[in-house]
Amino acid sequence: MTATSPRIIAVDTFDVRFPTSRELDGSDAMNPDPDYSAAYVVLRTDAGDGLDGHGFTFTIGRGNDVQVAAIGALRLHVLGRSVQELCADPGSLSRALIGDSQLRWLGPEKGVMHMAIGAVVNAVWDLAAKRAGKPLWQLLGHADPEWLVSQVDFRYIGDVLSPAEALTLLREGRQGLANREATLLESGYPAYTTSPGWLGYSDDKLTRLAKQAVADGFTQIKLKVGADLDDDIRRLRTARAAVGDGIRIAIDANQRWNVDEAIDWTTALAEFDPYWIEEPTSPDDILGHAAIRQAVAPVKVATGEHVQNRVMFKQLLQAGAIDVLQIDAARVGGVNENIAILLLAAKFGVPVCPHAGGVGLCELVQHLSMFDYLALSGTTENRVIEYVDHLHQHFIAPVVIREGHYTAPLTPGFSATMRQESLAEYRYPDGTFWVADRAGEDAR
Amino acid sequence: MTATSPRIIAVDTFDVRFPTSRELDGSDAMNPDPDYSAAYVVLRTDAGDGLDGHGFTFTIGRGNDVQVAAIGALRLHVLGRSVQELCADPGSLSRALIGDSQLRWLGPEKGVMHMAIGAVVNAVWDLAAKRAGKPLWQLLGHADPEWLVSQVDFRYIGDVLSPAEALTLLREGRQGLANREATLLESGYPAYTTSPGWLGYSDDKLTRLAKQAVADGFTQIKLKVGADLDDDIRRLRTARAAVGDGIRIAIDANQRWNVDEAIDWTTALAEFDPYWIEEPTSPDDILGHAAIRQAVAPVKVATGEHVQNRVMFKQLLQAGAIDVLQIDAARVGGVNENIAILLLAAKFGVPVCPHAGGVGLCELVQHLSMFDYLALSGTTENRVIEYVDHLHQHFIAPVVIREGHYTAPLTPGFSATMRQESLAEYRYPDGTFWVADRAGEDAR
Numbered sequence: 018m019t020a021t022s023p024r025i026i027a028v029d030t031f032d033v034r035f036p037t038s039r040e041l042d043g044s045d046a047m048n049p050d051p052d053y054s055a056a057y058v059v060l061r062t063d064a065g066d067g068l069d070g071h072g073f074t075f076t077i078g079r080g081n082d083v084q085v086a087a088i089g090a091l092r093l094h095v096l097g098r099s100v101q102e103l104c105a106d107p108g109s110l111s112r113a114l115i116g117d118s119q120l121r122w123l124g125p126e127k128g129v130m131h132m133a134i135g136a137v138v139n140a141v142w143d144l145a146a147k148r149a150g151k152p153l154w155q156l157l158g159h160a161d162p163e164w165l166v167s168q169v170d171f172r173y174i175g176d177v178l179s180p181a182e183a184l185t186l187l188r189e190g191r192q193g194l195a196n197r198e199a200t201l202l203e204s205g206y207p208a209y210t211t212s213p214g215w216l217g218y219s220d221d222k223l224t225r226l227a228k229q230a231v232a233d234g235f236t237q238i239k240l241k242v243g244a245d246l247d248d249d250i251r252r253l254r255t256a257r258a259a260v261g262d263g264i265r266i267a268i269d270a271n272q273r274w275n276v277d278e279a280i281d282w283t284t285a286l287a288e289f290d291p292y293w294i295e296e297p298t299s300p301d302d303i304l305g306h307a308a309i310r311q312a313v314a315p316v317k318v319a320t321g322e323h324v325q326n327r328v329m330f331k332q333l334l335q336a337g338a339i340d341v342l343q344i345d346a347a348r349v350g351g352v353n354e355n356i357a358i359l360l361l362a363a364k365f366g367v368p369v370c371p372h373a374g375g376v377g378l379c380e381l382v383q384h385l386s387m388f389d390y391l392a393l394s395g396t397t398e399n400r401v402i403e404y405v406d407h408l409h410q411h412f413i414a415p416v417v418i419r420e421g422h423y424t425a426p427l428t429p430g431f432s433a434t435m436r437q438e439s440l441a442e443y444r445y446p447d448g449t450f451w452v453a454d455r456a457g458e459d460a461r
Numbered sequence: 462m463t464a465t466s467p468r469i470i471a472v473d474t475f476d477v478r479f480p481t482s483r484e485l486d487g488s489d490a491m492n493p494d495p496d497y498s499a500a501y502v503v504l505r506t507d508a509g510d511g512l513d514g515h516g517f518t519f520t521i522g523r524g525n526d527v528q529v530a531a532i533g534a535l536r537l538h539v540l541g542r543s544v545q546e547l548c549a550d551p552g553s554l555s556r557a558l559i560g561d562s563q564l565r566w567l568g569p570e571k572g573v574m575h576m577a578i579g580a581v582v583n584a585v586w587d588l589a590a591k592r593a594g595k596p597l598w599q600l601l602g603h604a605d606p607e608w609l610v611s612q613v614d615f616r617y618i619g620d621v622l623s624p625a626e627a628l629t630l631l632r633e634g635r636q637g638l639a640n641r642e643a644t645l646l647e648s649g650y651p652a653y654t655t656s657p658g659w660l661g662y663s664d665d666k667l668t669r670l671a672k673q674a675v676a677d678g679f680t681q682i683k684l685k686v687g688a689d690l691d692d693d694i695r696r697l698r699t700a701r702a703a704v705g706d707g708i709r710i711a712i713d714a715n716q717r718w719n720v721d722e723a724i725d726w727t728t729a730l731a732e733f734d735p736y737w738i739e740e741p742t743s744p745d746d747i748l749g750h751a752a753i754r755q756a757v758a759p760v761k762v763a764t765g766e767h768v769q770n771r772v773m774f775k776q777l778l779q780a781g782a783i784d785v786l787q788i789d790a791a792r793v794g795g796v797n798e799n800i801a802i803l804l805l806a807a808k809f810g811v812p813v814c815p816h817a818g819g820v821g822l823c824e825l826v827q828h829l830s831m832f833d834y835l836a837l838s839g840t841t842e843n844r845v846i847e848y849v850d851h852l853h854q855h856f857i858a859p860v861v862i863r864e865g866h867y868t869a870p871l872t873p874g875f876s877a878t879m880r881q882e883s884l885a886e887y888r889y890p891d892g893t894f895w896v897a898d899r900a901g902e903d904a905r
Contacts, residue, residue, distance in 0.1 A: 083567065275616060328743045
């Protein structure tokens with residue numbers, strides 16, 4: 018290849034679905050039977066260096082095809098772009114995608130279309146980090162604060178965070194970076210585990226997995242709640258007995274309740290000292306979360322995995338509605354918007370404890386928390402990244418958990434690259450797994 | 462046909478696009494070149510009575526295919542359903558669609574997937590009204606209050622509006638219904654017109670159309686603003702000179718501004734006595750709208766056409782963020798959710814002035830305002846439905862405007878049915894218009 022100015026020559030999309038519903042992995046009060054899926058995108062270039070940009074939206078099954086179609090609708094903005102320019106300024110693409118006035122009508126900046134933007138923007142960051150030869154957390158952590166500010170869209174958040182304030186936060190955030198980088202490389206970033214707590218699990222399985230979590234070095238676990246109060250009381254008692262008093266137990270209602278129910282139910286579980294109540298109600302209900310937080314303190318209120326964009330996070334912070342902010346790497350408009358959200362959290366001094374699990378969300382979001390530690394908040398105090406032990410084997414560079422910590426990934430990129438074999442097996446509906454599955458059904 | 466229990470046997474979808482961008486009709490500060498489009502759905506039955514249910518999502522061009530795909534993803538919930546049961550209880554389908562846990566992940570209740578739900582739910586209401594032999598406004602207006610309450614999903618709004626309160630509002634709302642129905646049938650429902658005010662129009666065209674609007678009996682017009690302040694000052698002065706002091710002039714920024722800009726810009730236009738400022742900032746920014754409202758009074762603050770669901774409207778009302786609530790018939794989850802929103806507005810005493818225009822939005826939303834007048838708020842004081850004089854010719858029963866009022870439609874249904882010829886001409890990309898258009902481009 019002799020291309021002097023390489024271009025994006027293909028935007029390939031894949032509908033990838035894993036049959037997780039068959040094991041009740043991932044079952045909660047709102048999502049009884051998820052089939053963890055990815056609307057997956059690969060940006061291919063003619064650079065001849067073998068480097069592609071990978072990104073995806075996580076979904077839980079049906080509708081993954083709609084999500085793939087939405088990514089496809091962005092193709093015209095990406096094809097033919099200069100790879101060098103894109104990687105030097107992913108924000109330019111982010112602005113072009115968010116600013117497409119016709120596509121904007123389908124949001125704006127929310128739901129299917131916005132998640133599609135996130136997948137494509139994240140794929141650009143994956144490519145940029147691969148070309149830079151760094152894991153994304155390091156690319157971001159080492160980046161010039163002025164440049165990071167240039168990557169943020171201040172529209173609709175400028176009343177609370179100005180570019181000048183953001184610059185100050187990032188400049189101050191760098192102080193002591195070298196020491197923190199050494200710590201990160203040695204000890205990793207704290208994690209908590211949701212693996213014991215799915216609703217579909219028996220009490221015995223809950224006890225066994227909760228004890229295992231403590232033995233594995235986790236200091237926090239999480240239980241799904243919200244389907245049945247008596248069950249929740251029994252399960253929370255079981256979990257507390259299994260882990261003892263020194264371990265934090267977060268609970269997660271996955272939006273099951275109205276405001277009043279959230280207050281009553283959380284109060285009824287308070288004797289087991291839950292650390293936070295996560296998604297007590299609609300992610301859209303800023304004022305509702307504020308009311309719940311007032312009522313259930315000292316239990317903390319956490320949300321974010323379904324919060325659609327920086328405008329909603331801004332208000333959750335303005336309204337004093339949350340104690341814990343849970344970014345998701347693949348829900349909002351990608352890395353650029355997540356930098357904005359991390360800056361907002363830093364300004365308000367609210368700890369960020371990312372949502373993860375699903376397909377590849379752990380792989381992605383670790384980079385954002387590590388950047389935050391390295392060059393923005395500068396602390397891991399009361400900060401933990403969710404960890405769920407599913408589906409990591411499908412990634413080229415899966416997360417590595419050691420002593421309850423995410424070890425810092427060293428592979429260049431955003432850890433988003435799925436194995437070719439996994440794409441071939443689980444592509445829907447024509448991957449080898451699904452073809453065999455249908456053949457088996459026909460045979461029955 | 463002898464089917465004793467007719468079923469839904471087909472859910473047909475159409476990607477319909479009109480080349481409106483070529484005339485600058487519909488141009489505003491955020492949407493310079495919209496191609497008004499509909500992701501259109503027809504529910505066909507085996508009842509043998511020739512009645513289909515029609516519904517659609519309005520979009521502005523690119524991405525209409527994604528919206529069609531989202532409607533297609535709902536097909537499994539609709540096919541095979543009993544027509545009688547569906548029409549007797551559209552809320553059962555609404556709950557099934559919103560409650561599909563896998564599809565819910567793509568929102569929840571927002572963006573592409575939620576608008577698709579709205580299109581399908583509205584199609585059921587169209588079918589129900591056709592089968593009842595009534596226009597939808599009359600079907601709703603004559604309906605039993607208990608049944609109307611059963612059609613509302615109180616999840617996430619129960620803290621502000623209980624079923625019992627809703628029932629009281631609807632029972633009280635019926636008092637004097639017969640007189641109001643007579644008034645409606647005689648005089649119609651007040652309208653305002655946006656036709657003079659598109660950004661792409663010259664001052665001469667603005668003056669001519671504004672004077673025409675007054676001559677046609679409108680008492681309110683609307684101007685798009687937000688692209689350039691000096692232009693807006695000149696255009697607003699031009700419009701005020703054209704219509705005089707007795708006519709209300711609303712202004713509409715289409716989300717162009719941050720909170721601070723919205724305050725400054727609106728203040729700079731205050732000398733021309735704008736009646737309301739519409740969409741001053743992000744539709745997601747509840748607290749931002751509240752701050753703007755505080756600052757720009759007595760100019761009123763209006764929003765809603767991009768507000769994603771009842772949870773957001775609930776908070777806009779709780780926060781005292783709006784003076785005028787602008788429902789849209791095809792943005793939220795359909796008639797059921799709009800009943801919830803009308804109930805919330807009635808509880809807070811905030812007037813509803815629907816968004817319309819686009820493709821078929823006038824046709825749909827008139828039914829909701831007329832129901833509100835007939836059986837809920839009981840007044841048209843300070844209430845007007847937007848009117849834009851585009852694309853009505855494509856509908857079987859287009860709106861009829863007389864003396865600045867929407868005349869009450871008498872054709873059974875939701876006025877959603879597009880003409881077959883229009884579908885054949887503007888279906889994208891294979892309709893006759895688009896085929897000829899591409900041929901013309903090739904020839905150039």
